Amino acid sequence: MQQLSPRSEQVIPPALRPVFRAYVLGYASSTGPRLLTLLLTHLSRRRKKVDEEPDDPFFPALFRILKGGLEFQRFPTFCAALVGGSTLLQARDPLLPILHKSKLARWLSTFIAAWFSLKLLQSKDSDAFVDHVTVDTPTGRVERPIRWAGRTMDLSLFAVTRALDVIIGELWSHRRARRTGSGKRSTTDVAVSTLADSLIFSTSCALIMWAWIYTPDRLPRSYNKWIKSAAAVDQRLLIALRRCRYGEIKYGVETGQAHLLAGMCKTYHWPLEYGDPVKSIPYPCEIVHMGTGKNCEYHAVSRFARSFVWAFSTYLPLNILLTLRKPSKNAITNAVKSSARSSAFLGTFIALFYYGICLTRTRIGPRVLGTSTPVCQQIDSGMCVGGGCALCGWSVLIENAGRRKELGLFVAPRALATLLPRRYLMEDQWKETLAFAMSTAVVFTCVGEKPQRVRGVLGKLLHEVLNQ
Template sequence: MKISTDRRQPLAILLPPHGVPTILRPVLRAYVLGYLSSAAPRVLTLTLTYLTRKQKGLSPLCRSSFFSSLRRIIRGGLELQRFPTFCATLVGGTTLLQFPLQALVAVIASSRSGMVQVRLARWLSTFIAAWFSLRLLQSKKSKAFIEYVPEEASSGIIQKPIHFAGRTMDLTLFAVTRAVDVVVGELWSQRRRQKRPSSRRMNLETLTSTLADPAVFAASCALIMWAWVYAPDRLPRSYNKWIKTAAMVDHRLLLALRRTRYGEIKYGLETGQADLLGSMCKDYNLPESCGDPVKTIPFPCEIVHMGSGPNCEYHALSRLVKSFLWAFSTYLPLNLLLALRNPTRKTLLRALQSSARSSAFLGSFIASFYYGICLARTRLGPSLLGTSIPKRQMIDGGICIGSGCVFCGWSVLLENAGRRKELGLFVVPRALATLLPRRYEVRDQWRENLAFGVSTAVVFTCVREKPERVRGVFGKVLGKILK
């Protein structure tokens, strides 16, 4: 196999040298890529945190702490029950088991064609590798999935540990999402080949194909944003923190929204919650009475605007500008860093355009979320539902957040088609995770393993036979690894 040194191929540095046996190259690629994908983000975060703290003039001990943490990250990625070993086991099992299984399938299913036998052997090898590689990850215990309950013993009351499963749920949902995308895409493609639609039907199918990814993204974001406001524990901690940072929201407002939904704050009824938004009003130069649910029904939208004034449209515009600048300061350095691989005027301009487009998308996402809330609270909600106290309670108890959740995701239309499908496939697993328990009993773990094994087998088999069907960067990377 010829190894290209073209710097336009970012995976060239991951290809092993010619001295490595061909059959072991996919395993080595998988391990290296798995290690980089798990360790590099943590090293980057640690470095940025260290530099930020150093600029603020912290003590010299910060340096020793930095190197200690860096060593822990580097060594941690080399442990047996970590993601790099999982990747190597998955890919290695897939490639190494295929040939003996192919011989076995040839004996059992001799009446089948050779292509069917190869496909079945590939599927089985990946399924077996996926099952055992996931079990490898699940064998590592985590304190977050252990709960201690008191139990009587001869020596008195002891704390009995109860272990829960679910630590690999995000990975399983990622595999399921990819498998569903492959199957649905193939069925849709076969349907279009079998039929010769009229021009009207063709236009309808084109519209459906165009809107499918944005619709999936919008629906997924609606679930994620709803969970972020009302059930943040259903989201990964880092993802929850990132959304909070991007939204630039006062945590007291989130608490007020949750308490209003769950009945702790009720309009016209004293429940001892006036201090929550009262302190927020004081900080934003508003009368403290504006945060009292007995004196002010409903809370003015100016509280939601957090210092941007009473006008909802101005607040949305200010959110758009602030979020755009925040996102642009993040996207531009990353895109410029990628452009430095081939620094030409064209690549630098493309990096600038890509950063601007992605920043406009994220800014519009945040602005439309907030403006959707204002539409329900002030602009349209009272006119459609009424202004009585129960209706006001209903609006602030969930309808306003639901409105923001419905609107925000459609901002993805500002992105190009390729980026839309990447974003859609990124958020779907996180949206599904909000509908499923983050922890469950260990005895039910076989269901997750089965779902992961079947899904991974579908994706791996497809990427080796129809690589174009596994969409996005993930499909290209996986194709490079298995080559």
């Protein structure tokens, strides 16, 4: 990454340049995706001629997005407070003159800045984290708001994940150096180094996909929506899987659930008994295929093809757009290749997820466990979804090593979020703030002392931002 507006920075004192870069970068990262979504939606509506009304909502929405990013309790101010507090406290800390520019001074200054900058974000109210309850008082029944914490959980988990990556990476580097020097490095060490990022990604994806099927409220709404679009699954099938999991649908027992998949049977022109858990034990795998026939392998191939086309139509325009800065034949060729590789990765991910379900419930599960009614219930109550979750993430092997690293670090915080409540009591918020402050201090200190240890784009980005 090149420095942000180097000419404009010349009028800014060197000590304040990191603050300027952080604010501009925070503003761009918080408003950019929303502006892109707004633009794409607007163009789509124009093509469909939906917005022929005189009151076009595009410009009011554009103004709201641009203005909203400037609010005090937003992400840009948080970035500026974090970076500015870290660099300015370290440079002017009157309490630690002996430790000036030492690791401890850097860690402490970042810890303090991270604590108060996160508090700034947490101070903004959000309707999603406020409940209104009616309570009895001596003067009658009144409605009182209850604020919940957790609004900044994704940001905190991102920091924790990055800090763990730094610490574990440093420890592993020292171990590898010792074993290499003594000639004790084994094939296991090489395998761990090679497959670590792929294992992080596949494990994280397994947790995310499991949550998406059974506990979607543990995922961010936008992330949930994106997975739903990519997976292109009939909602009735998702509901059936959840009801099998929680005992509302039981094979061989009339629980009044036959109507759920009866609608799918009518949509895809199947016999109605396909959707009756009393008559179909288990449900035919054709239901999982959603109209592509009975063959599980053909369904997997068709899933790959459809997902590839869907992803390619998204990735290619974005990658071509990035080449406009320095357009050339090689840049366009690389954009097409990168789009094709990423699309193949996503297509394989989706195909493996569905095929893992089919393998468990049709190809392997019945042959290993049997075909009794209790076994069919057990398979469709979680084992089949578990098979898909365990398999899908290994599609990351299609990507190059650098891309695997970025993808693993991208999904790991979201996977951790599925193991924690998205809302929790306000009195416990200090624990999250402490974890964020300590983790950010570790990452910033490492950027200052050993920048190559903070892997991926984030390391390069922080090095540029913090450089005075």
